[in-house]
Amino acid sequence: MAGGRVFSCNNTNSVGGSNNLSVLLQSQRVPSSSEPMDPLFIPRPGSSPYSFFVSGTRSMVSFEDVHGGNRSFFRSFDEEENGDEDLDEYFHQPEKKRRLTVDQVQFLEKSFEVENKLEPERKTQLAKELGLQPRQVAIWFQNRRARWKTKQLEKDYDTLQASFNTLKDDYGNLLKEKDKLKQEVLQLTDKLVMKEKNNSELSDVNTVCQEPPQKPVDSDSPHSSYPFEPDQSDTSQDEEDNLSKALFQPSSYIFPKLEDNDYSDPPASSCSYGFHVEDHAFWSSAY
DNA sequence: TTGTGTTTTATTGCCTCC
DNA sequence: GGAGGCAATAAAACACAA
Numbered sequence: 002m003a004g005g006r007v008f009s010c011n012n013t014n015s016v017g018g019s020n021n022l023s024v025l026l027q028s029q030r031v032p033s034s035s036e037p038m039d040p041l042f043i044p045r046p047g048s049s050p051y052s053f054f055v056s057g058t059r060s061m062v063s064f065e066d067v068h069g070g071n072r073s074f075f076r077s078f079d080e081e082e083n084g085d086e087d088l089d090e091y092f093h094q095p096e097k098k099r100r101l102t103v104d105q106v107q108f109l110e111k112s113f114e115v116e117n118k119l120e121p122e123r124k125t126q127l128a129k130e131l132g133l134q135p136r137q138v139a140i141w142f143q144n145r146r147a148r149w150k151t152k153q154l155e156k157d158y159d160t161l162q163a164s165f166n167t168l169k170d171d172y173g174n175l176l177k178e179k180d181k182l183k184q185e186v187l188q189l190t191d192k193l194v195m196k197e198k199n200n201s202e203l204s205d206v207n208t209v210c211q212e213p214p215q216k217p218v219d220s221d222s223p224h225s226s227y228p229f230e231p232d233q234s235d236t237s238q239d240e241e242d243n244l245s246k247a248l249f250q251p252s253s254y255i256f257p258k259l260e261d262n263d264y265s266d267p268p269a270s271s272c273s274y275g276f277h278v279e280d281h282a283f284w285s286s287a288y
Numbered sequence: 289t290t291g292t293g294t295t296t297t298a299t300t301g302c303c304t305c306c
Numbered sequence: 307g308g309a310g311g312c313a314a315t316a317a318a319a320c321a322c323a324a
Contacts, residue, residue, distance in 0.1 A: 098297055098318040121309090140298060143311070148296095150312095 101141070105131050109138070113145050 101109070112127060119127075119142045128135040 100296065100319065118311095137297085139310085141296095144297070147312075 101131075101133070101137075105133065109141055109145070113142065113149075117142070117146055117149065 108131060109127070112123075116123075119139060124135045124138050124142075127133075128138045131138070
């Protein structure tokens with residue numbers, strides 16, 4: 002026996018002595034494999050609805066009182082007249098496993114819902130109510146806790162799985178967003194380069210011509226009326242607006258993480274939009 | 289009926305707590 | 307050291323398809 006624990010059959014559901022044995026009925030019988038799980042117990046008048054006594058034909062009985070031991074076995078009351086031979090046979094028959102009745106299980110389930118741990122007093126009470134061995138009640142609770150734990154693990158797993166799927170989706174969306182922003186940055190960078198190029202070409206022209214301007218050149222003014230003013234048609238007002246928006250919108254501060262030089266350094270010139278693209282501190286802090 | 293997978297009851301061994 | 311809890315496991319009982 003486990004840990005030196007004793008599985009004592011001390012059931013006290015005594016049913017009147019039909020023979021000279023003070024038969025202590027353990028309130029269970031063994032259903033045969035083909036037998037339906039009909040209730041084994043009939044409520045005893047005056048007792049709780051879950052106090053039972055054996056009504057079946059095959060019951061485990063204890064001769065504790067008579068033989069002073071803990072012997073238990075399966076006894077067919079239909080065959081009591083067979084006498085000592087059967088007794089001997091049953092004494093040497095290993096105890097079979099028995100299922101609890103639906104009622105017993107329901108009662109235990111309710112009790113488990115209230116409290117899944119079993120204090121000795123409650124165990125005894127339950128055993129008494131159900132006509133089971135306290136040990137059986139303890140075992141049932143132990144197994145029930147194990148089942149509950151398994152279910153809980155399954156629940157936790159499902160929760161984690163759902164959480165993982167959400168995160169995976171979010172990650173996928175972020176990757177898409179990142180690609181989109183990357184494309185945007187590339188386009189804007191190209192535009193900047195073009196603009197710088199045009200500006201430098203204009204300067205060259207000015208130097209070569211050495212022609213004093215009719216009016217002061219305001220290089221900062223994008224709408225100068227200077228005759229050699231570059232054609233700005235490639236950068237429409239709308240596009241410029243978009244450019245400004247793209248660069249200054251909060252979301253645009255989050256630049257995609259650059260991977261393994263998949264993104265060349267920004268142009269080493271100052272951008273006229275308020276930040277220095279070569280500012281590595283900014284770029285690195287941006288992601 | 290039988291083979292097989294699942295569930296339930298029970299045991300064993302180890303661990304912790306008092 | 308004993309009582310009780312838990313994990314692992316055995317084995318009976320059960321469900322169900324073929």
